[in-house]
Amino acid sequence: MPISDKDMLAMAARHAIAGHAKVKILATSETATIVLPGKVGKKITLRLNKSGKTIERLPKEIALLPSPPPPAAPLTLGQICALCLEEAASKKCSGCGAGVCSQECYQKYWKEHKPACLQEQSGRAGEEYAREENRAVQLLDAAMKDDVSKIQKLTDKLLAAVAKTKFKKFARVAVRRFVNFIDPPYRGLNQPKNDFKGLAEQKITKGA
Ligand SMILES: [Zn+2]
């Protein structure tokens, strides 16, 4: 979805807060992140990823890059098994990534672990959805324009995808993570005019 220069400027501060907007400087191919204050006059404020230098560029001088993949969560040494809470974790649950001590423990506690595991998987799906096709940016754009039908469409598509998975019971978690991806709970900063969180949750409750 092409985003106009005007919209890019309008959204810059919120991109800066969320910290997810990576761009390429067209002239030099350097990558940068939109940082606060977001814009100065008609220019976007950026931090170059390599040098850490802060610069300003016109929207037409930069291009938004697809959202980066999530940082891999390393299995920290000394982490305790999330299931038995006794042994040291040496493996990971393939579903949610929780540290686990052994296959035996995993089998023993699977039933107990299952709801939390599926919930986490659903949340991750929501985040992945936000990253793919720059949907976080699309959602923010729609929120800034009060484009309720676009917001609904993005949410519906996620719900439809989650409905086909084994964590469909936790679709709400996916939607919440999707929305939070661009809207981390900062206090006292401008919020989009539409309460699209409420909108998304209503929709789920109705369908459930
Ligand atoms: Zn264990």
Ligand SMILES: [Zn+2]
């Ligand atoms: Zn798990």
